[in-house]
Amino acid sequence: MIQKGNAKNRKDTKMTAIRHNETIDLLLAHSSVREFSDKPVDEETVHTILACAQKAPTSSYLQAYSIIRVEDPAKREALAEYAGGQEWVMKAPLVLLFCADLHRQEVLVKPDDPHVLHNTELYTVSVIDAALAAQKALVAAQALGLGGVPVGGVRNETEKMARLFDLPEMVFPVFLLCLGYPKTVPPQRPRLAETLICDTDRYPALPNEQQLADYEEEVRQYFLQASGGRSDRGWTPRCRYAISKKPRYEVDNFLKKAGFMTENEPGER
Numbered sequence: 397m398i399q400k401g402n403a404k405n406r407k408d409t410k411m412t413a414i415r416h417n418e419t420i421d422l423l424l425a426h427s428s429v430r431e432f433s434d435k436p437v438d439e440e441t442v443h444t445i446l447a448c449a450q451k452a453p454t455s456s457y458l459q460a461y462s463i464i465r466v467e468d469p470a471k472r473e474a475l476a477e478y479a480g481g482q483e484w485v486m487k488a489p490l491v492l493l494f495c496a497d498l499h500r501q502e503v504l505v506k507p508d509d510p511h512v513l514h515n516t517e518l519y520t521v522s523v524i525d526a527a528l529a530a531q532k533a534l535v536a537a538q539a540l541g542l543g544g545v546p547v548g549g550v551r552n553e554t555e556k557m558a559r560l561f562d563l564p565e566m567v568f569p570v571f572l573l574c575l576g577y578p579k580t581v582p583p584q585r586p587r588l589a590e591t592l593i594c595d596t597d598r599y600p601a602l603p604n605e606q607q608l609a610d611y612e613e614e615v616r617q618y619f620l621q622a623s624g625g626r627s628d629r630g631w632t633p634r635c636r637y638a639i640s641k642k643p644r645y646e647v648d649n650f651l652k653k654a655g656f657m658t659e660n661e662p663g664e665r
Contacts, residue, residue, distance in 0.1 A: 422538055427584045429543025430484045432576030437489045441540055445490075445575070448536035452528040458501060460518070461526035464493040464561055466572070474560055475572065479549030488544070488574035494530045496522035498566040498656075511659035513566065519656045526570045537575045544575035552642070554650040565655045582622065586614045608632075 414420075442465075449463065466472060469486075475493075476485040485491060498513050512518060534544055548571040550557055557569040588611065592603050603611065612630030619627045619634075629637070652658055 427582050428545040429578045430545050431579040432488050433579045435577040445533050445536045449529040449533035452532040454525050455521045460522035461529050462495045462497040466491040478553035479547050484574050489576040492573045494526045494570050496526045496568040498522050499564045502566050514659040516657045530573050542575050543578040547572040
């Protein structure tokens with residue numbers, strides 16, 4: 397069944413208890429923050445967040461990502477427009493653009509196989525590296541009293557993003573991370589039960605009819621309350637809407653133009 401209540405009081409159906417300490421409670425309390433106070437984020441805090449991002453795990457020590465700190469109001473306005481009018485892109489005190497980046501490897505490393513950087517595996521590595529660094533940055537920010545939200549809507553306009561930031565080939569703008577001191581913190585959105593996400597030695601089972609119905613109702617009630625009665629869709633209708641509204645087929649064209657996933661056979665130097 398779907399777990400209810402705040403993070404500290406949740407119990408998994410397979411576990412009798414969850415261990416707690418300051419770090420665990422910080423992680424369990426996560427909620428995306430989109431409304432920020434006017435308090436600025438000082439430089440020491442910014443560099444602390446970036447230092448933590450750089451300590452993220454990185455496949456084969458490639459460090460295949462780059463971060464662009466966005467301060468120019470005109471660029472902020474453009475990004476908000478690309479993301480479909482997400483105003484927190486303009487209002488957040490700190491906005492970081494995380495990019496999957498194989499440009500450094502192409503220029504500096506010069507691998508023996510000239511095709512390898514252009515295959516699907518290395519594209520996957522670079523996106524994972526960027527995501528891991530961003531998650532470390534978000535947790536560090538939360539530990540310092542900030543909140544934030546990733547914004548993937550900027551991928552609506554990947555080519556415009558590349559021009560806006562003069563991105564070289566083999567760089568893909570994955571998402572923004574908007575950070576600041578919270579003005580309001582929304583309640584946590586309900587998650588699927590752990591047993592539907594994780595199993596031992598096999599793929600987790602899909603929810604049965606009753607489990608899914610219970611979860612749909614919990615999500616529906618959450619959004620009814622959060623929206624003041626304006627929205628009552630459950631989980632699967634929300635996912636269906638998001639997938640249908642934002643297919644972003646043009647991202648594939650951008651990736652190929654940028655040099656990603658154009659070679660999946662070994663080449664000769």
